[in-house]
Amino acid sequence: MTANARPSATAIRRADELSPTEFDQVVERALARIPRRFRRRLENLAIVVEPESPRPGLLGLYQGRPMTHRSVFEGFAMPDRITIYQGPHERMARSPEQLEQMVADTVWHEIAHYFGMDERQVRLAERRRRTQ
Numbered sequence: 310m311t312a313n314a315r316p317s318a319t320a321i322r323r324a325d326e327l328s329p330t331e332f333d334q335v336v337e338r339a340l341a342r343i344p345r346r347f348r349r350r351l352e353n354l355a356i357v358v359e360p361e362s363p364r365p366g367l368l369g370l371y372q373g374r375p376m377t378h379r380s381v382f383e384g385f386a387m388p389d390r391i392t393i394y395q396g397p398h399e400r401m402a403r404s405p406e407q408l409e410q411m412v413a414d415t416v417w418h419e420i421a422h423y424f425g426m427d428e429r430q431v432r433l434a435e436r437r438r439r440t441q
Contacts (some may be wrong), residue, residue: 327408332395333358339413343420350376354423355388356416362394368401369393369415377425391419 327335336358340348354373362368373389393415402408414435421431 335409335412336393339416342413343417353388356391358393358395361396366397367394368397369419371419371422375423375425389423
């Protein structure tokens with residue numbers, strides 16, 4: 310960048326200034342980072358973004374019946390739901406890059422619950438994932 314050049318608006322925006330549409334795009338990129346072999350198995354699942362969480366510090370929430378508790382004999386069911394909370398992510402992130410990583414980690418965490426992992430199993434898997 311030259312001394313006279315002005316940075317673009319996106320270059321100077323902080324992580325806590327994303328519009329809802331921009332944050333949706335961050336969530337979409339996070340979902341794309343999930344390995345394809347798992348994404349292909351995501352069925353009857355809604356991933357939504359809400360501005361704020363019902364509890365302080367809550368970044369995401371899985372609501373539904375994990376894959377490990379389902380039966381092929383079950384009839385129609387309402388979609389499971391993963392909610393990603395924009396406000397807490399933005400307040401915790403110190404940079405756009407950190408926001409991207411935090412959202413990716415939260416999406417991964419909630420999808421792990423969808424596949425049947427309990428909180429202890431998810432935390433163990435997250436530790437293994439970070440050391441790879």
